[in-house]
Amino acid sequence: MEKQYDVIVVGTGPAGATVAAQMAKAGQKVLMVEKGAYHPSWLLGKQIPALLHFDKLGLLSTREGMMVARCITVGGSAVMSCGSAMPPYPGMYERVGMDLSEELKEAHAYMRIEDDFPERLIGKGQMRLMEVANSLGYEFKKMPKFIDPTKCVGGSCMKGCSSGAKWSGRVPVEEARRYGADLVTRSHVVRAIVEQGEAVGVETRQGKKYFGKTVVLAAGGLGSPLILRASGVPGAGDKFGFDALWFTYGFHKDLPTVNDIDMGLGCSSFVESDGFVLSPVMHTWGMYLASATVGGGWSYLPKFAKFRHAVSIMTKIKDDLGGKIFDDGSFSKPLTDNDWKKLRKGEEIATRILKAAGCTDLFSCKPFAAHPCASVRIGDHVDTNFESKIKNLFVCDTSAFPESMGLPCVWTCTAQGLKMAKILKERLGVPVAKAAPLPRSG
Template identity: 70%
Template structure:
């Protein structure tokens, strides 16, 4: 679905990208009475295409075929609501001290985001799924400390499956929720419009230009186009160092087969073990590929050795190892990107895999193997304290960055809660700048 508002001559604020960070910011600013335009590259995919095996193909960038120059698959959503539309609805706070080290305190905003998104710390057992609860029991009897994953999912609407397929019931929070509120507040939205660059006059931003050459004017521009989208716009705006390196939280799935306890129908990432986060830089969580992403990983992703196991997916249990990777790689001017995994990254993945194998064996799983790594959190490409200042402002006046790109370092855990918190932080900064009243 395409949205094209009748545009004003000039806006107080143009927000580029409608993920959790951009959506939250747009809602807050429109509540304060600012004139706000949201520009989104993706479409407003209708609710009826969500929640089935083919939904991710519509929503994911390049139908899921986006990858690094080295061939590692990277997932991101191009749709109103951002990648959060494809998320598992999992909410964890950032690594302790991660933002403070860069000179920014977002603790208060993380708490605000937690309430705003309705994070449920004790998601019902029956929605998590009895088999995941069983794996948790087995792992914890071995000394692990798995717990229920906090979820930004409304338990009343949830049917306990389909998060990464876009959520069939609308139970999961995403950037769409604040975008819809911003529209009610009078904000404008243009979809299927890709911003290519910020327009600058004498060191100050005055608007943006889209791929088809439209120029749209605004006094303040906030880039919230995500860890890969934002650096591209900055590069084309003359800030060539954007995307000089980045992080993307690589992960791998370790599969075993046991038809009696398959977690294929359970909620994605229903349980988590984050004890190894600080000491070893990884978290463990039960989740498995969608059918499409398994086939993608086993073909274009290079996992030919496990392609023949596709038909057994319905009898599988899978534990994901997700790591906080080293900053590195590069986003190039043509939009391609490179991110070879370092030895340190591999060591973290392998350490997590050893635990996953132990747990799967104890659960009676057979034929255990791990997939090729994959990533879904591009971030830290325009870092606070390095590429933007502690107000998230670039060296072009009134041009800001508010999304995963601004993370001071790779995240290592789910990003949505932190992006929403950054949306609140940015709103507070702009409220002061523009002399607006705080939203109630």
């Protein structure tokens, strides 16, 4: 006799893992089904081993050849994130008649977001850039982080966090397991099992079936629409966003400092007016090689020798929804004229700041992306309870975003996860309590 779960969660990124932890804590029988492996923590914090967590070792790309970073591992892409926390794009939920404000507050506490990250970890280089940018009239501020400064040892977060300072989906995954949830890894879910218009379980590529009263798809912006489509919602993945970004580089002997964390600062002055955010990133050799050389073309290779002196300012845009995710998992997403306009305006400002800071030899890499999202969309293929037209089949992750974000997504994903759990508790008749803050770890 197959085990019957109360809740099956597909994907263990920040959204899915949060739902799983909340439901397990409420005494529900929870199963997490994850495509990736539980990569051991000793792989974190090292450049080459970090690539094992990324889909196609970091070389996943659109049909047009644009690189898109996402992780296939327990804990989701947040495991390799920069730990930057920003609220959702203004008005994004209000426009679809949803109020996420309470859950955003709860998620802030749950993830222990640090609003005043210490200067010693942001680093002298970025603090100097902040001075220069502000003197030019661009308001750069310290970036709030879901990183515990007392544990953080500095350096690039995009290699994974070896000190356990950064919050990721792994924290609620472990909480869920402590409360009795099951986790199966290396299990690629292909569809929900639907009987008489109701989801009753999921099936994996290996042919394994799991049964439960409710199914929550949280396989990320590229994963969930495929599963939803294969389950009988044909329009899912018809278009999507991915927050295209590029780095504008300059070189300066004294600016980058070895322990600067990624995205120590942010400038959100252009978010509402122009649809982009600016943030400095001091690259490790691996990131520099990937973005400047692979992303930008081999003509950048000669500059590689100078990577230690490379300073970059990232422009990340709220891109137009478009493209398509195909049944074989490949996807197309050409940038629109409007997207290019935003990228170029960001580049212009970044160039001005870098020049004023004394950087030389400026160039921008080719655009790439790291936030696939809005491929299912609240208001289109799911309602404001995250439910699809198939009863008891929910979608709760970046794919449910009503629009592309153009901003860091993890805080919002976690808030969505908390909201999803409240909705499920009500459905299943479980008392609703506030989420208690968790200790961060990896």
